[in-house]
Amino acid sequence: MDTMTFTKVLGGLCGSLLVFLLGSWVAEEMYHTGGKHGDEQQAYAIEVESDEAEVEVVEVSFDEAFAAADIDKGKKLWRQCSACHKQVDGANGTGPHLYNVVGRDKGSVDGFGYSGVLASMEGDWTPENLSGFLESPKNYAPGTIMGYRGMSKIEDRASLIAYLQTNGE
Incomplete structure (x- = not known):
């Protein structure tokens, strides 16, 4: 070749x-x-009936969730909190102790250095206030130094608060 x-x-x-x-x-x-390819309109569209029923999201109020709270589930959820908080009166960790926290004044633990916003807050830690704080600490108390991202499920918050309520006087 x-x-x-x-x-x-x-x-x-x-x-x-x-x-x-x-x-x-x-x-x-x-x-x-x-x-451009893909920008064209279809000449006609065929409508198809959907077999799926629309799922209606039912919002549960905190009072209902708190009434149905599971204390055992709250005890399991406490493990997340136990990294920074203690349940012994006067034993502060990275965060203040949570002994008898439900009903206690906000920012009232002696010997703990709260961030400015929590130290100046008025009122008590009612179950509703705790739920708002646990849902999103940064939104509830802007400027807080608590690094927790929050707990989105209302049932989980209610169970945790019910468990915390059992730990106190």
């Missing part, structure tokens, strides 16, 4: 590839005539 034969074979292969590429480009342009 000489150089001329090799050049002819290579030219034939390249020419065939070019014909296929150009043919593909022409066919694509013929069948997609409206601007």
Whole structure:
């Protein structure tokens, strides 16, 4: 095989590839005539009945969730809190002790250095206030240094607060 034969074979292969590429480009342009591909409107749409019923989200009030709270579940949820808080009167950890916290004045634990916003808050830690704080500490008390991201489920918050309520006088 000489150089001329090799050049002819290579030219034939390249020419065939070019014909296929150009043919593909022409066919694509013929069948997609409206601007960018995928922007076209359908000529007609077929409506299909859905078998799925719409799920209605029922919002549970905190009072209902607190009335149905599971103390055993709250005890399990306490493990998250126990990294920073203690349940022994006067034993502060990274956070203040939570012994008898339900009904206690906000920012009233002696010997604990609260962040400014919590130290200046008025009122008691009622179950509703604790629920709001546990849902999102940063939203409830902007400027707090508590690094907890929050507990989104109202049932979990109610169970934890019910458990904390059992630990006290």
